Amino acid sequence: DTGVSQDPRHKITKRGQNVTFRCDPISEHNRLYWYRQTLGQGPEFLTYFQNEAQLEKSRLLSDRFSAERPKGSFSTLEIQRTEQGDSAMYLCASSRRDRDTEAFFGQGTRLTVV
Amino acid sequence: QQPVQSPQAVILREGEDAVINCSSSKALYSVHWYRQKHGEAPVFLMILLKGGEQKGHEKISASFNEKKQQSSLYLTASQLSYSGTYFCGTERGGSYIPTFGRGTSLIVHP
Numbered sequence: 328d329t330g331v332s333q334d335p336r337h338k339i340t341k342r343g344q345n346v347t348f349r350c351d352p353i354s355e356h357n358r359l360y361w362y363r364q365t366l367g368q369g370p371e372f373l374t375y376f377q378n379e380a381q382l383e384k385s386r387l388l389s390d391r392f393s394a395e396r397p398k399g400s401f402s403t404l405e406i407q408r409t410e411q412g413d414s415a416m417y418l419c420a421s422s423r424r425d426r427d428t429e430a431f432f433g434q435g436t437r438l439t440v441v
Numbered sequence: 442q443q444p445v446q447s448p449q450a451v452i453l454r455e456g457e458d459a460v461i462n463c464s465s466s467k468a469l470y471s472v473h474w475y476r477q478k479h480g481e482a483p484v485f486l487m488i489l490l491k492g493g494e495q496k497g498h499e500k501i502s503a504s505f506n507e508k509k510q511q512s513s514l515y516l517t518a519s520q521l522s523y524s525g526t527y528f529c530g531t532e533r534g535g536s537y538i539p540t541f542g543r544g545t546s547l548i549v550h551p
Binding site: 358360368370372428433435 | 539540
């Protein structure tokens with residue numbers, strides 16, 4: 328059990344470019360979450376998967392954001408046509424199927440849009 | 442809906458106690474508490490369930506008042522290692538999705 332792994336750890340991109348982040352959850356964790364965190368704020372929910380099914384997506388999330396979890400294992404988060412306001416830490420978390428268990432967070436991907 | 446945490450910041454000396462509060466306007470199923478140190482991922486502290494009892498380990502404990510939709514985190518005899526930002530995450534029944542507050546910054550001085 329190596330924990331939740333995210334790649335890359337840092338990404339600098341020019342405005343208008345597309346970026347993709349990857350998250351490898353703890354094996355056998357069927358729930359996977361994506362959060363976004365900006366300085367001085369708590370993690371803000373983006374989307375949630377149970378196995379390969381995307382069950383919920385934040386209403387705050389624009390159509391430029393898309394996430395997938397093929398085969399219920401790793402997940403990717405893509406941001407198209409990045410804007411400066413997208414600059415943030417993107418956190419992935421996973422948890423077991425059992426109700427009321429902790430979510431383990433990855434180290435995050437820090438995105439800077441210039 | 443985002444829970445409200447108070448206070449926003451706490452500054453302590455080693456050995457002093459602190460209480461961090463978390464409240465929601467919605468009925469809650471559970472409350473999760475995490476601590477995050479600068480540049481690191483949030484780390485789970487404990488989860489409190491509706492109908493459950495107060496929880497704790499060592500000198501950190503928490504309570505959950507379902508009727509008031511409030512939770513409090515108690516840190517006693519604080520240590521330098523307690524410094525960080527504490528987040529509560531609240532979950533409404535059936536959502537499986539913790540919604541986090543803005544955090545409480547805790548600084549413990551020698």
